[in-house]
Structures are given as C-alpha cells and as structure tokens.
Amino acid sequence: MARPRTDIELLAGVLERLSCVLGPADKPIPLHAPEFGDLEKELVTDCINTGWVSSVGSYVDQFERDVAAACDSTYGVAVVNGTAALELALKVVGVRQGDEILIPTLTFVATANAVHRLGAIPHFVDSAEDTLGLDPVALSSYLRDIGKPGPDGLYNRKSGRRISCVVPMHVFGHPVDLDGLANVADEFGLMVVEDSAEALGSRYKGRACGSFGRLGVVSFNGNKIVTTGGGGVILSDDEALARRAKHLSTTAKIPHPWAFEHDEPGYNYRLPNLNAALGVAQMGQLDQRIEKKRVLAQRYADAFAEFAGARMFSEPTAAESNYWLNALVLAPGTTYAARNVLLEGLNVAGYMARPVWTLMHKLPFHSASPRASLKVAENLEQRIVNLPSSANLADLPY
Ligand SMILES: *Cc1c(COP(=O)(O)O)cnc(C)c1O
Numbered sequence: 001m002a003r004p005r006t007d008i009e010l011l012a013g014v015l016e017r018l019s020c021v022l023g024p025a026d027k028p029i030p031l032h033a034p035e036f037g038d039l040e041k042e043l044v045t046d047c048i049n050t051g052w053v054s055s056v057g058s059y060v061d062q063f064e065r066d067v068a069a070a071c072d073s074t075y076g077v078a079v080v081n082g083t084a085a086l087e088l089a090l091k092v093v094g095v096r097q098g099d100e101i102l103i104p105t106l107t108f109v110a111t112a113n114a115v116h117r118l119g120a121i122p123h124f125v126d127s128a129e130d131t132l133g134l135d136p137v138a139l140s141s142y143l144r145d146i147g148k149p150g151p152d153g154l155y156n157r158k159s160g161r162r163i164s165c166v167v168p169m170h171v172f173g174h175p176v177d178l179d180g181l182a183n184v185a186d187e188f189g190l191m192v193v194e195d196s197a198e199a200l201g202s203r204y205k206g207r208a209c210g211s212f213g214r215l216g217v218v219s220f221n222g223n224k225i226v227t228t229g230g231g232g233v234i235l236s237d238d239e240a241l242a243r244r245a246k247h248l249s250t251t252a253k254i255p256h257p258w259a260f261e262h263d264e265p266g267y268n269y270r271l272p273n274l275n276a277a278l279g280v281a282q283m284g285q286l287d288q289r290i291e292k293k294r295v296l297a298q299r300y301a302d303a304f305a306e307f308a309g310a311r312m313f314s315e316p317t318a319a320e321s322n323y324w325l326n327a328l329v330l331a332p333g334t335t336y337a338a339r340n341v342l343l344e345g346l347n348v349a350g351y352m353a354r355p356v357w358t359l360m361h362k363l364p365f366h367s368a369s370p371r372a373s374l375k376v377a378e379n380l381e382q383r384i385v386n387l388p389s390s391a392n393l394a395d396l397p398y
Contacts, residue, residue, distance in 0.1 A: 002308060003308040003309060003331060004308070004309040007337060007338040007341040007342070008341065009309075010309045010310075010330075010334070010338055010341070010342055011341055011342050011345040011346070013307055013309050014307075014309070014310065014328070014342060014346065015345065015346070015349055015351075017300075017303040017304055017307060018303075018346070018349075018351050018387070020303050020398060021296075021299045021300055021303050021393075021396075021398060022351065022388060022393060022396060022398065023396055023397075023398045025349055025350025025351050026350070027350065028350040028351075028352055029350060029351055029352060029388045029393070030352050030388065030390065031223075031325070031352045031353070031354060031386060031387075031388055031389060032223045032324075032325065032388075032389050032390055033390045033392075034222050034223075034227050035285075035289075035390070035391065035392055036278075036281075036282075037281065037285070039281040039284065040277075040278055040281040040282065042281075043059065043277035043278070043280055043281050044274060044277050044278055046277065047059065047273055047274045047277045048274075052273050053272060053273055053274045054272050054273060054274075055250070055268075055270045055272060055273070056273065057273030057276070057277075058273075059273050059276035059277040059279070059280050060078055060270070060271060060273050060276040062276070062280050063076075063078055063228075063233075063271070063276040063277075063279040063280050063283070064076035064077065064078050064233065066279075066280060066283040067200075067218065067233045067235070067279075067283065068233075068235060070200070070201065070208065070283065070286060071196075071200070071208040071209070071210040071211050071216065071218065071233075071235050072207055072208040072210075072211040073208070073210065073211045073216070073235035073236060073237060074236070074237045074239070074242075075235070075236050075237070075238075075239065075242035076233045076234070076235055076242075077233065077234040077236075077242055077245045077246045077249060078231060078232070078233050078270070078271035078276060078279075079231070079232050079233070079234065079249050079269040079270060079271055080230060080231065080232070080269050080270070080271055080272075081219065081221065081230045081231060081232045082110060082197040082217055082218065082219025082220070082221060082231075082232035083110040083113055083114055083232070084232060084249075084267070084269045085217040085218075085219070085232030085233060085234045086110065086111065086114035086167075086193070086195060086197075086217045086232075087114040087117045087118060088234060088245050088248055088249060088267070088269060089193050089215040089216075089217050089234050089245065090114060090115065090118055090120070090165065090167075090193055091118055091248065092215065092241050092244045092245050092248065093165065093191050093193060093214050093215060093241065094164065094191070095115075095118050095120050095164055095165055096118075096120070096162070096164070097118065097119035097120065098119065098120065098121070098161055098162070099120045099121070099161065099162050099163070099164040099165070100120070100121045100122075100123040100156055100159065100161050100162065100163045100164075100370060101115045101120050101121065101122055101123060101163075101164065101165050101166070101167060102123050102125050102134075102139065102163060102165070102166040102167065102190070103115065103122050103123070103124065103125070103134075103166075103167045103169070103195075103360070104124070104125055104126070104127050104133060104134045104168070104169055104171075104360075104377065105124040105125070105126070105127070105359045105360045105361045105371065105374050105377045106127045106132065106133075106171065106356065106357070106359060106360075106377040106380060106381065107169045107171070107195070107357065107360060108169075108197070108357055109357065109360065109363070110195075110197070110219075111167055111169055111195050111360075112360050112363075112366070115167075121161065121369060121370065122360065122366065122369055123156070123163065123369065123370040123371065123372075124359075124360055124361045124366070124369060124370070124371040124372065124374060125138070125139050125142065125371075125372045125374075126138045126139075126372055126373060126374050126375065126376050126377050127171075127376050127377040127380060128176070128177065128376065129376055129380070130316055130317075131171070131174055131175070131176050131177055131316045131319075132171035132172065132174055132313065132327070132380065132384075133168055133169060133170055133171050133174065133175070133176030133177070134166070134168045134169070134176050134181065135177075135376065136176075136177050136180030136181045136183065136184045137180065138372065138373075138376075139166070139181075139184050139372070140183075140184045140187065140188075142372045142373075143163075143184070143187075143188050146158055147163065147188060150162060153189050153190075154188045154189055154190060156370065158370070159370060163188075163190065164190070164191060165190060165191045165192070165193055166181070166184070166185060166190045166191070166192055166193075167192075167193050167194070167195050168181055168192065168194055168195065168213075169195040169197070169198075170194075170195070170196055170198060170199035170202060170209050171198065172198060172313070172321075172323070172324050172325040172326075172327050172386070173198050173199045173200075173201075173202045173225070173321045173322040173323055173324035173325070174199075174202070174313070174315055174316055174319060174321045175199065175202050175203070175204040175209050175315075175316065175318075175319040175321065177316070178204045178205075178212045179205075179318075181212075182212070191213075191214050192212065192213035192214060193213050193214060193215050193216070193217070194209065194210055194211075194212055194213035194215070194216035194217065195217055196209045196210035196216045196217060196218050196235075197217060197218060197219035197221075197224070197232070198219070198224065198225075198324045198325070199218070199321075199322060199324070200218045200219075200224065200225050200226065200286065200322060201225065201286050201287070201290045201322045202319065202320065202321050202322045203319065203320040204318060204319050204320075205318050205319075206320075210235045211235060211237070214236065214238065214241065215234055215235065215236045215238075215241060215245075216234075216235040216236070217232060217233070217234055217235070218232065218233050218235065219231070219232050220232060220233070220275075220279055220282075224324065225286070225289055225290070225293070225322055225324050225391075226279070226282035226283060226285060226286055226289065227278070227279075227282060228271065228275040228276065228278045228279035228282070229275050229278060230275065231271050231275050231276075231279060232271075247266070248264075248266050248267055248269075249266075249267055249268075249269040249270050250266065250268075250269075250270050251266040251267070251268055252264045252265065252266030253266070288391075289391040290322045290323075292391040292392070292394035292395070293322060293323040293324070293389065293391050293394070294321075294323055295394040296323070296326070296389065296391070296393050296394040297312070297314070297321075297323040297326055299394075299398075300312045300326050300328075300387065301314055304328070308331065309330065309331055309334075310328045310329060310330045310331060310334075310385075311328075311329055311331075312326065312327070312328060312329070313326075313327040313328075313329050313384075323389070324389065325386045325387075325389045326386065326387045326388075326389045327356075327384050327385070327386055327387070328384070328385045328386075328387055329380075329383050329384055330342075330382075330383040330384075330385065331383075332379075332383070334382070334383055335382070336382050339355065339382055339383070339385065342385060343355060343385060346385075346387075351387070351388060352388055353385050353386060353387055353388075354385070354386050355381075355384065355385060355386075356380070356381055356384040356386070358381075359374065359377055359378065359381050361374060
C-alpha cells in the first residue's frame with residue numbers, strides 16, 4: 001500500500017486498522033486498565049478482617065517470594081513504588097552523591113528521579129532502533145571516548161566525576177540487548193541496575209528481565225501489567241544487598257521484640273500488607289495476562305502488516321516481551337505535526353493513545369546534564385504512538 005500522503009490519510013489508515021482489532025470505541029478504550037477478580041477482594045478483605053493492613057503481615061512475604069520466583073531471582077524486597085525501589089537499589093549497590101549514572105534519555109522520568117534523590121547525576125545515552133532501549137554499541141564507543149580509569153572505577157574525563165552505574169530500561173516491556181550491555185559493563189567496570197519496571201514477565205534468552213543486573217526493579221503501579229495499587233519490588237541474587245535494601249526500607253530498625261534501635265538514617269518505604277494482598281492475587285494472573293497481551297500484539301501486527309504509514313514495534317530477537325504497551329512506529333520522516341493530528345484524532349475517536357515520554361534531556365531541569373549523541377532517541381521520540389493495550393482486549397470478538 002502506498003504511503004499516506006496527508007496527515008488525515010495517516011489518521012484514517014490507523015483508525016481503520018484499530019477498528020478491525022478493537023471494534024468500535026462506543027465507550028473510550030483506555031490505554032491500559034487494571035483488572036481485578038474475586039481473589040483480590042477476598043485477600044484484601046482478609047487483611048481488613050485480621051487487622052494486618054500495614055507494614056507487617058504475611059502477604060508481604062508471600063508477594064516477595066512470588067515476584068522473585070517469577071523473575072528468576074532469589075530475593076525480592078517489596079517497597080511502596082517502583083521509583084523508591086530504584087532509589088534503594090542504586091543506594092545499596094554503592095552509588096554516591098556526585099556520581100554520574102548512565103541512563104537512556106528515552107525513559108519515564110522515574111529512572112532519572114531515582115538518580116536525583118541520591119544526589120547523583122543522570123548522564124543520558126542513546127537508544128537502539130531495534131530494541132527501543134539503551135544501545136550498548138553506541139555506549140561502548142562513547143565511553144571509550146569520554147572515559148578514563150580512576151582509583152575506584154570509571155571516570156568522565158570531561159566532568160571529572162565517577163561513572164559508577166548503568167541503568168538499562170526495557171521500554172514497553174521489550175528487553176534491551178542484555179548480552180551486549182553485560183560486555184560493556186565488564187569492559188568498563190560498571191554496575192548494572194535494571195529498570196525492569198515495565199517488563200515483569202519479559203524474557204531475554206529464556207531468562208526473566210530484572211534478574212540480569214546486580215539488582216533489578218519491577219513496578220506494580222496501577223498502569224503496569226499487574227498492580228498492587230502502587231508498589232515496587234527490588235530483585236537480587238545477592239543476599240547481603242537484599243537484606244540491606246530491606247533494612248533501609250524499614251527505618252533501618254534493628255530487629256528486637258520491644259526496643260527501637262536504628263543503625264543508620266533509614267526510609268519508610270515498605271509496601272503495606274494491604275497492597276501486597278492485592279499483589280498476591282494479581283501475580284496469579286501474570287502468565288495468562290502475558291499470553292493475552294501477546295495475542296493482542298499479534299493482532300495489531302497483522303492489522304498493520306501491509307500499512308506503509310507505520311509498523312507495530314515487535315519484540316527484539318532473542319527476547320520474549322510481555323508487550324506491556326503496544327507501540328506504533330510511524331514511518332521515518334513523519335512530522336511532529338502528523339503525529340499530533342494522529343494522537344488528537346485517535347483520542348477523539350475513543351481510542352486512547354499517547355506519545356512516548358518527552359526525552360529526559362529535553363526536560364528543563366536536565367538542561368545542564370551530561371549526554372552522549374542522542375540522535376536515535378530523538379528520531380524515535382516523534383514517531384512512537386502507544387495504542388490501547390489492556391490484556392482483556394484480546395477477548396474481543398474482532
Ligand atoms: C512505572 C515505571 C517506574 C516506576 O514507577 P512507580 O510509579 O514509581 O512504580 C520506573 N521506571 C519506569 C520506566 C516505569 O515505567
């Protein structure tokens with residue numbers, strides 16, 4: 001099919017295909033809606049009936065075990081949200097105030113915020129067209145250019161600051177090139193903390209995302225594939241790191257039947273039992289939800305297969321994605337104006353759609369932050385449109 005010639009033609013082409021996959025949007029079809037069953041009500045009610053609603057209770061332990069098991073990890077530490085999980089993860093691996101932390105510019109702001117909370121500096125790097133995530137090849141040549149060895153790791157020869165850590169993010173659930181990244185991390189002595197917030201249940205070469213870094217993080221915010229209302233889990237195989245994360249998350253209190261002793265300034269980041277109860281019920285649905293999301297993704301892919309104006313982003317090679325959010329990638333050269341006509345038209349028609357996040361280096365409070373060349377991310381930014389992605393859309397009869 002010929003490339004759409006006008007903004008309106010592009011919109012019409014996309015609308016026609018959405019109606020094939022999703023049917024008419026008599027009521028607005030949300031981008032991603034949470035789904036709850038009877039077990040959720042039963043377990044949350046159990047918390048209320050027993051009075052165990054807050055920071056202790058058996059659902060927290062079970063939720064941690066369930067999430068760790070689903071993510072091929074030995075330990076899970078449940079906290080109030082994914083951002084807090086990232087902050088604690090970066091802290092316990094030893095990120096110090098003034099360190100530079102390599103993060104993709106194409107990410108949700110939480111990745112950068114966690115870095116800021118520690119007094120560290122986000123250093124923005126570019127993305128790969130085939131994964132949408134951090135590009136290890138570009139990163140390697142960049143670090144060869146700006147890096148120099150220092151007494152305690154890699155240093156940025158321009159700023160003089162230590163570069164201690166790299167935080168890959170699996171965009172919309174699609175795993176980054178984790179082998180490539182591991183090679184770069186080894187070569188330059190960088191720690192890896194995985195922002196796997198969107199990638200619960202996604203796999204790279206058969207192994208779960210979140211289990212590749214020293215620590216990994218998943219989110220259970222209301223818009224993620226399964227939810228605790230709000231929540232996050234830190235994943236690790238390292239017992240000492242997991243223990244320290246848990247300790248810090250619970251005011252650094254030394255366990256004692258009645259005394260209140262604390263051995264360092266801590267946080268109150270523990271996930272309440274009430275939320276964990278919701279999480280236990282939701283985790284039981286994870287596999288089925290991923291199956292449905294993969295069916296939906298395939299329907300989108302089929303519907304757009306012959307369309308010259310855009311293609312559906314599909315999982316990278318070696319990866320099995322949870323397809324958290326479906327992404328339409330507009331043809332190269334599509335203008336911002338055309339994208340905005342499309343977004344406006346889809347939302348008016350009742351198909352909730354949205355652009356990818358504004359790139360981190362374009363946010364005003366990052367104007368002075370260090371950065372690599374970000375050409376690929378800048379190009380992708382104006383071409384990505386997320387489409388309705390709730391798992392239950394796979395049950396529609398279209
Ligand atoms: C959702 C998300 C987080 C964590 O968000 P919370 O709302 O704090 O749980 C972190 N990074 C990315 C990329 C996310 O999408």
